[in-house]
Amino acid sequence: MMRKLLYSFLFFISPKILSKKSSTSSLGLLCVGMFFVVSSNYGQCAYPSSASSVGSYSFCIGRSSTNPIVSANVSSGNYITLDVISGFVYNFSVPNAFTGNENLTLFNADTNTNFGSLGYSSGGSGTSFDWLSTISGRIKILLTNGNCATNASGSRAITITLKSVGNNFDDQSAYGTNNWIGHIYTAGGEMPTTFTANKYLGYYRINSESINENFGGSTNCFSFMSNSVNRAQVYTEGFAVRYRMKTTKSGCYVITVSADDGIRLYLNGTNILDRWVEQSSTTYSNVVVNLDGDDDLVFDYYENGDANTVTFSIAPFDAGTNTITAPGTVDFCGNGTPGQITGSLQYSSGDSNLQNPQLSFQWQSSTDGVTFNNINGATLRNYTPPTITAPNIFYYRRLVSINGISSGCSYSPSNIVRITASSNSAPTFTGNTMTGATNQCALATGQVYSVVATNATSYIWSVPSGWTITSGQGTNSITVTIGTAGGSVSVTAANGCNKNASISKTITVNQNPTANAGTAVAAICQGATSAAMGGSVGGGATGGTWTTSGSGTWTNATSPSGATYTAGASESGNITLTLTTTGGSCGNATITKTITVNPKPIANAGTTLADNLSGSYISSYGWINWWRSYSRKMVWRCRNLVK
Structure with a gap:
């Protein structure tokens, strides 16, 4: 635009004027006038109230087909909008569209204020300029003609190119x-x-x-x-x-x-x-x-x-997720080469062998399933045991430790995998015996039966009806809860050669004792004797004995039904009477009831009385009035006296 203004000004000064003799002061005025004309048009166009939008745009960064953005055709006095980000550099250009200048002016779309000289460009054959965005928001790109006029005919597209990025508005370290x-x-x-x-x-x-x-x-x-x-x-x-x-x-x-x-x-x-x-x-x-x-x-x-x-x-975190899975064959007839024992805690779905840098693995083995020792070099997630020679049994488990900054967390030892190699012969039971009680009490818990066998890899137990195996099925030792009837406890031991042997034990179940205190007995006075207790015993009990919390004595204390209680001379109130069973092999049963002992009445006449005095005494049996007359006769009147 400045170039067009300069040409116009020079055209206005004819050659005749230039040929005349001019003073230095005239030339100075001429130069000042020229500068004024040019400077007055080097700035920004104001936002026209009649401006309207031709379209809105934003960049898809990294997609070459959308950079640059080429807008729809824009006529003079209208604009397009663009979402911009502070710190990004954009280039705006428009080709020659009008007979006069083409002007591009940037405005804040929220306030319609311009961005000064850095947000403005003008040219006689189109114009183009770079702009570093100072806002993260939306701008308007206004196209005008001439000296910011809006009356030119024709229209052209505005091209916007994103030249560089680098958001300096938002905090890239925000959480x-x-x-x-x-x-x-x-x-x-x-x-x-x-x-x-x-x-x-x-x-x-x-x-x-x-x-x-x-x-x-x-x-x-x-x-x-x-x-x-x-x-x-x-x-x-x-x-x-x-x-x-x-x-x-x-x-x-x-x-x-x-x-x-x-x-x-x-x-x-x-x-x-x-x-x-x-x-x-x-x-x-x-x-x-x-x-x-x-x-x-x-x-x-x-x-x-x-x-x-x-x-x-x-x-x-779940400490129990350290688990291992046995290979397909764990029981061999003769020598055997086991397959891989697979461990949990796989790190990568794409590479099952990729080691988790946080975790360290250590495999252990045992010959009794109780005492384990580290296996040298067995430090991967999975483990393949060596060949096992018959007869042998080995137990395997895996430990996992956590390295680095999360070492305060820990996994539990894994489950145990057992691998056996059996000789081609039937199992044998040591001593041909089964350990465990022959006589049991009904409903007893925690009772253990076990065998020791050689060349055996598995065990199947059976117990009498009403019994419960609470743990150990499949091993050489079980824990059971006894039922109410006896029978046989048996086990069949087998091995990888499909050979087996069985052993059993007959168990007698004794009934638990029971006691019944009988009906309630009536209250008695101190020193008096009660009615018979009327108790009974049953189950495995063969008798019973009565005891007391008081100071009284018993007659026939070992007779649950016929025993009687004589209250002590000084005891009173509720006295506890206890019947305890005797005999049998399953302990004792007890039961209680109470008897009430009432105190005897007590009377005291006091000191010698004067003539015509009277008095009274009240006891739990009633009351007594008395008086003495001048004739020295004592008169008593009793009411409600009971014993």
């Missing part, structure tokens, strides 16, 4: 609390670059501590925010996300993640998972963390090509 903030970068690709400010685009929020993201597909434009509003998108091929979360969880937890392509996980700045590689969707499990209620988690993800998925989940 969510118990949820994630995903900070998006142009750091993806086959060789991901670092997460630096000049690669930072913006962010999006996940209102959960779990992530399950596919970004809308492998060739999608995924929206992200700046200044709390979606301002642009990123093309979901060749980008990266750094997720940040502060967690208030406390204790031991286990994390599971998956990704296509690379992922890394940090706890309080320490790397605890690093799979920053090209890979199809792969899950990584059993990442243990020990949290203290104020921890920072940073989870990095990058995508290069094709599918793009990333997940994160966290669950309470």
